[in-house]
Amino acid sequence: MQKIMIIEDDPAIREELALILENEGYASLPVTDFDGIPEQAMRERPDLILLDIGLPGRDGFSLCAALRKAVAAPVIFVTSRDAGVDEVRALSLGGDDYITKPYSVPVLLARIKAVLRRTGAGPEPVDVLETGGLRLSLTKGAVSANGKTAELTRNELQILSCLMIHAGQIVSRADLIDTLWDHQIYIDDNTLSVNMTRLRGKLADIGLPDAVKTRRGMGYQL
Amino acid sequence: MTPGEYLSDRSVRITLQLIGAGLAALFLLATGTQPGVLIILLIAFLLIFLIVHLFDFFRLRSRLLELETILEGLDQKYLFAECAPPPGGLYERKLFDLTRRAGRAMTGAVSDAQARQREYREYVERWVHEIKAPITAARLICRELDGETRRKLTAELAQIEANIERALFYARAQNPEQDCLFRQADLGKIAAQAIENHRALLIQSGVRVETEHLNGVVYTDEKWAVFLLGQLLQNAARYRGTAPVITLFSKPLGKQIQLVVEDNGIGIPAHELPRVFDRGFTGSNGRARGGSTGMGLYLCRKLAGFLELGLHITSEEGKGTAVTLTFPAKESL
Numbered sequence: 001m002q003k004i005m006i007i008e009d010d011p012a013i014r015e016e017l018a019l020i021l022e023n024e025g026y027a028s029l030p031v032t033d034f035d036g037i038p039e040q041a042m043r044e045r046p047d048l049i050l051l052d053i054g055l056p057g058r059d060g061f062s063l064c065a066a067l068r069k070a071v072a073a074p075v076i077f078v079t080s081r082d083a084g085v086d087e088v089r090a091l092s093l094g095g096d097d098y099i100t101k102p103y104s105v106p107v108l109l110a111r112i113k114a115v116l117r118r119t120g121a122g123p124e125p126v127d128v129l130e131t132g133g134l135r136l137s138l139t140k141g142a143v144s145a146n147g148k149t150a151e152l153t154r155n156e157l158q159i160l161s162c163l164m165i166h167a168g169q170i171v172s173r174a175d176l177i178d179t180l181w182d183h184q185i186y187i188d189d190n191t192l193s194v195n196m197t198r199l200r201g202k203l204a205d206i207g208l209p210d211a212v213k214t215r216r217g218m219g220y221q222l
Numbered sequence: 223m224t225p226g227e228y229l230s231d232r233s234v235r236i237t238l239q240l241i242g243a244g245l246a247a248l249f250l251l252a253t254g255t256q257p258g259v260l261i262i263l264l265i266a267f268l269l270i271f272l273i274v275h276l277f278d279f280f281r282l283r284s285r286l287l288e289l290e291t292i293l294e295g296l297d298q299k300y301l302f303a304e305c306a307p308p309p310g311g312l313y314e315r316k317l318f319d320l321t322r323r324a325g326r327a328m329t330g331a332v333s334d335a336q337a338r339q340r341e342y343r344e345y346v347e348r349w350v351h352e353i354k355a356p357i358t359a360a361r362l363i364c365r366e367l368d369g370e371t372r373r374k375l376t377a378e379l380a381q382i383e384a385n386i387e388r389a390l391f392y393a394r395a396q397n398p399e400q401d402c403l404f405r406q407a408d409l410g411k412i413a414a415q416a417i418e419n420h421r422a423l424l425i426q427s428g429v430r431v432e433t434e435h436l437n438g439v440v441y442t443d444e445k446w447a448v449f450l451l452g453q454l455l456q457n458a459a460r461y462r463g464t465a466p467v468i469t470l471f472s473k474p475l476g477k478q479i480q481l482v483v484e485d486n487g488i489g490i491p492a493h494e495l496p497r498v499f500d501r502g503f504t505g506s507n508g509r510a511r512g513g514s515t516g517m518g519l520y521l522c523r524k525l526a527g528f529l530e531l532g533l534h535i536t537s538e539e540g541k542g543t544a545v546t547l548t549f550p551a552k553e554s555l
Contacts, residue, residue, distance in 0.1 A: 010355045016362035054351070080354035088403070102358040102383060105365055107418070172369055174425075181421050184414055186431030190465065 002116065005029040005046035007037060007063075008078065009055050017050070024109060037063060038070035046073050048116055053079040053090070061093055068094045074119045076111060078103070106182050131167040131222065134203075134211065136160055148206040156199045158183050159192075163212060163222040172219035196220070223286055228279045236275070243267050285309075300328050339396065346393040350386055357383060373422075380422035384456065387419075391449050391521055398528040407444040409481060409549075410436040413470050415444075416451035420459070427459040427466060434471040438479040440549040442529055450525050451483070453518040454545050458485035460514075461507050461543070477551035480532075484544040490537040498535060499523040 004026045008014040018028040029044055031037060034055060041049065049067060053060030064075055074096040081100075090098045096115045099108060129136040136143045141157050143150050152160065162179045163171055173192060180187055187195070196212070203211045213221045229236070243264065250260055293302050303322040309315055360379055364372050394401050413436050417424065424431065440447075458468045462485065469484040490498060494505045501520040508514030526533040532548030 010359060012359035013355060013362060016359060016365075020362060020365060080351045080358075101354040102361050102379075104418070105362065174369060174373060177425060181417075181425065184417075184433075186417060186424070186429075186433070188428050188430035188466075191430055 001025065001027045002047040003027045003029055003044065004112070005031060005041060005044065005049045005073070007031045007034075007050065007055070008052045009034070010052075020105060020109075021112075026112075038066045041067055041071045041073070045071065048112060048119075049073050049075045050112075051075050051077055051095075053077055054081065061089060064090070064093050064095060074115050076115055110182075129161055129164045131164050132211070134160075134164065134208065134222075136164055143202070144206065145203075146207040150202040150206050152199070152202065153195075154183075155180065155185055155187065155191075155195045156202065158185060159195060159199055163220060167222050170215050170219045170221045175219065223279075223283050225279065228275075228282070232275070232278075239271060243271075300325060300332065304329075343393045343396055346389060350390045353386060357386075373426075377422040377426050380420065384420065384423070384452070387449060387452070388517060388521065391446075391525065392517070395521060395524045395528070398525075402443045402446065402528055404441055404443055407440055407442055407447065409438040409440055409472050409479065412440075412442075412444060412447050412451060413481075415448045416455055419448065419452050420455050423456060423459050424468075427462055429459050429462060429466045429468055431455075432467060432469045434469065436470060436472055436481075438472045438474070438549075440479050441552045442531070442549055446525050446529055447531075450522050450529075450531070450547070451481075453522050454483045457518060458483065458487060458543070460511065461485075461487045461489075463487050463540075463542070475548060478532075479549045481547040481549065482544055483547075484542065486542040489539040489541055489543055490535075491539055492537075495535065495537055499533075 004021050006014055006017050006021075006028055008017065008030070014030045014032075018030045021028040029046055031040060033040070049071075051060060051064060051067070055063070060077070060079070064077070067073075067075060075094065076097045076099060077090045077095045078099055078101060079090075080102075087098050096119065097111050099111055127137060127139050129138070133145050134143060135145065136157075138157065138161060141152050141154070143152055143160060158180050159176060162176060173189065177187060177189070177192060180192075200209070200212055203209065211222060215221055247260055247264060250263070251257070289306055292306050293299060296302060296305060303318065303325040306318075309318055357379060361376070364375050364379070367375065410433070413433055417431055455468065459466070465486075467486050470481065471484075472479055472481045474480070488507060491506060494503075497503045498505065499519050499522070500516070502516040503520070504514040504516045508516065523533055525531075526547070530550045532546070534546045534548070535543065536546075537543040
């Protein structure tokens with residue numbers, strides 16, 4: 001399990017963040033004692049550090065420099081000052097990424113994942129999803145079952161992968177739209193229906209006509 | 223100062239001098255001075271009279287010209303009395319002194335007002351900075367709620383953020399030089415960030431966003447451009463029609479790049495179009511819908527000015543609105 005050190009002075013954010021990271025399968029290390037942070041980092045050896053620049057009574061930038069000397073873990077700066085100058089300074093001081101408050105949770109998680117992958121600490125991204133006889137290749141954009149293969153469009157691919165990740169659970173239309181927007185596919189409800197119909201057609205072509213079930217008033221289920 | 227102005231200013235004095243000369247001539251004539259001598263005396267008087275007034279006229283005129291040149295050359299015109307050379311005459315000097323004192327009081331008032339404005343701006347920025355912590359916490363806490371409640375609360379939080387952002391940029395627009403940082407920026411990234419910032423409003427409004435050919439590189443301040451684009455997206459979502467679609471695409475214009483934000487919304491009446499960028503202008507749409515402050519597009523125009531962005535709007539009632547942003551070419555910055 002990868003350890004993420006959270007350096008954040010606002011207790012509400014710190015605790016929620018710790019919870020969310022743990023739900024995502026990381027081990028979180030919320031720092032409550034702001035003295036000797038570099039020493040704590042050296043002891044705990046985190047895989048990634050989330051650092052709030054606006055800590056009371058100290059300069060986040062110099063803290064980053066000290067952390068850099070102490071451990072090799074990548075640092076993501078978190079700040080509520082969104083001046084461009086800060087960003088340049090943060091990245092030049094060896095921060096690996098920079099995110100401004102208020103951030104949305106999917107964006108934060110995506111950034112964490114990306115930094116971990118870039119620094120070689122994260123797992124390789126999943127390419128193939130398999131469930132219930134379906135095999136989805138994300139890089140090829142193709143789904144196969146019963147020895148037959150169908151090519152998917154970008155939209156269909158994201159819909160299917162979301163359903164496969166949550167196989168067995170009901171995924172609401174609103175959640176599907178949210179997920180697609182996460183992937184920069186900005187669709188509305190009608191387009192989702194159209195895409196869903198096409199996706200079902202393609203699944204039928206490879207011999208799985210009823211793979212995606214409609215749960216009336218709740219959503220879809222694979 | 224024209225000769226006419228001079229004469230009318232000195233009319234009382236000149237009349238008195240002429241009457242005095244006439245009376246003296248009558249008195250001399252009555253006491254037996256020979257007319258020939260009298261005429262010589264009168265001619266001498268008139269010569270002196272003319273010379274004095276001509277000299278006076280040209281002296282005053284050149285002095286006024288000099289003062290005007292000084293005023294023209296000043297950036298802060300209210301500092302005039304501090305920079306002009308003090309006059310010679312007693313009365314003028316006293317007057318000048320009064321003007322200078324008045325000017326000093328004004329200089330003080332102006333710098334007080336500037337300091338207050340700076341302080342206020344700093345306060346707004348600090349406040350925005352502080353309010354972001356609880357909003358972030360609220361967003362994180364929202365994650366624990368079930369689907370529908372979470373979505374509604376997230377949308378409300380996004381609305382709060384959008385309003386805070388607007389206040390921040392309004393404060394920043396007062397002296398933008400401090401924050402503007404021109405850099406190479408990816409148009410696609412700017413668009414994606416703006417859409418992400420307002421996604422709750424867009425999704426809630428049932429909007430579909432189409433992005434086409436958004437891969438240009440522009441030279442601008444990314445954050446300001448994201449904010450500006452966000453205002454346009456919010457408007458497009460607010461004044462939407464049925465089956466709303468927002469299309470974002472870019473196209474080259476010589477060395478410049480244009481970004482077009484097009485919607486199929488309710489559009490703006492032609493006679494209101496020239497005024498949409500005015501401060502506080504809400505228009506018939508804004509009034510019909512309510513909740514319009516008339517600040518969004520006003521801020522857009524202001525920021526576009528600093529970013530040297532061309533901002534052009536076309537609209538047709540019932541058909542939709544298109545806003546074109548023309549990013550400056552790198553060479554012109």
